[in-house]
Amino acid sequence: MKTTIIKPKKTLGLEDLKELWRYKELLYFFTWRDFKVRYKQTAVGISWAVFQPFMTMIVFSIFFGKFAKMPSDGIPYPIFVYTGLLFWQFFSTALSQTSSSLISNSNIITKVYFPRLILPISGVITKFVDFFIASIILAGMMVYYGYVPNMIGLLILPILLLITFMAATGGGLFLAAINVKYRDVRYILPYFIQIMLFLTPVIYPASMVGKYSWILAINPMTGVIKAARASLFGNAPINWELLGISFVTVSILFIIGIIFFKKTEAYFADIV
């Protein structure tokens, strides 16, 4: 029989990873619950995952593309903005979902033990599935506009998703832990996300900012969205340097997020 030892200080280590693996079924159930609950009592159900980015794309295309004549690096504006929106929505929804994951499950946290990391992770996975569903529209649009992605382009997509995942999870874990004590997070975050949308080349091309584009480069999502467009439409070479910087930044953010989360994890139940 397995012997468990409960001590005051838990140390971060391999044991945590093993434990996470043991609880993989619970991860599955939490993700499954989020899906089931989200579209209960809705008429069109899961189609909402497609409608939201699709409608945003139409509105943006009309106002920014048609009326404001926003440049789009020679790509038709609807498909240009949709690519940006797809990654942006994955990032922003995953970030806000993760940061509220502990609080919205506080009734479970205070009663049952399981590795708390499961909650934010399942939040991100839910959004990940949304991303894939919404990607179907992108595929359709590519066929419509006659774009064929090159092989390298398709190969870097997983890397782009990984960067987005780490950015959202890293920031989200950090915010989730803070949110347990200071509920200010839930007021600040929507603003932050709104402003970030304009600091990310979603509705405009990065080239528009000219010599100030280095400011955008600090934002890891800039690299991701630029590379996504470059790989799908071949409108520009992939900026490997920028992507590299993004990768390093989010890796650091991700590690800091996990360490901070683990450090405060034990006390969530006391202060939530």
Add this chain to the structure above:
Amino acid sequence: MEPIITVKNISKKYTITHQQGGYVALRDVLANVAKKPFSFLKHKAKVAIGKEKKEEFWALKNINFTIEKGEAVGIIGANGAGKSTLLKILSKITPPTKGEIRFNGSMSSLLEVGTGFHPELTGRENIFLNGAILGMTKKEIARKFDDIVKFSGVGKFLDMQVKRYSSGMSVRLAFAVAAHMEPDILIVDEVLAVGDAEFQKKCLGKMDEVKRTGGRTILFVSHNLPAVQSLCKRCILMEAGEIKMIGETKDVIDKYLNNKASLSNIPLKDRKDRLGTGDVKITNIQFLDSQTREPLKTVSSGQNIVIEISYKSKKISENIKNPNFNLVFVSEQGTFISGVNSEMSSKRFKSIPSFGKVFCHIPRFPIMPGVYDIKLDLKMDGVIIDQIENAHTIKVEYGDFYETGVDNPYKRQGVFIKNTWELNASIT
């Protein structure tokens, strides 16, 4: 043989913050710094060099015990004695401040049934979700699914959303899932407080069966002393964060009841087992006859009485603002019977002198015969200033509450409700 659970020198400290809202806002912290930058710095500096300590509260102090495999052990004690904190540490929900616990095998806790139940999901879906949260694998749940449904008795409503269930149904379903866990060690806290009497019997039966057939170990925390007695051979008595006694259940329960009785013999002002900030102390409580103003040892149902509560503040020169005196009647089994407080039922006190007496008038005392414990507390703006469990014990004798001369057929503890009956003769 090695014991299945070994608890060594477990202590748990909480830091008390006198914040009355549910959570701290960053804004308040910043505002405090901005308002009084110097006193903030001074305070921080003092804390840093250890001169001024944050207010600490030891919920558990040096807890030691061992439990053998297959034992069912009860844990009893007054509210706030640290029982639930101990269980929370055992079930890894919160870490201890000091000490170490070792246990062999798997452990599941029922700190409250229905944890993680989602109202939007159907009964079937919730069985799987709840099962997973409680630590069962998907396979395990699927295997026991039929048994769970049968035990819960909600079979017909399995595919209905749980939000449309009656509360009794969802509790039954929740317990059914929990009852089918097969951990080596099962921790149960207060589950028997819910559900109707028949269902409670079913639960006790199930726990007994679990204990006998599986050779599994049970830790059972409850105020329901008869249930503890029937289920557990050994019992732990906790008091103010410490273990007072470990031994045969019967002896421990006797000791507990004696303690309670002897506690109410100590004058209130000398009692040490209180919670709250202590700025104001309740120094005495007396039941008086409303006419003669004589102290009463026993009260009869239907008698007009006055409860006199004396208090004294530490700060003699300051008035007490927005006080709320709260008095709760608890049955001998620890069940809440009723409560009265100065805020709910009459004009609230705005500001009262730093010491004195308040009187609570209860016309036609509406409580059925029996012995009741009185829990007393004083809050100011929602913050607990003083709180004492079992502050007083009052014996209630038979009295003709309804003034009808008819004997009270309910030989149980409870309340009388004023009521009238009429007949509607024009049946259509």
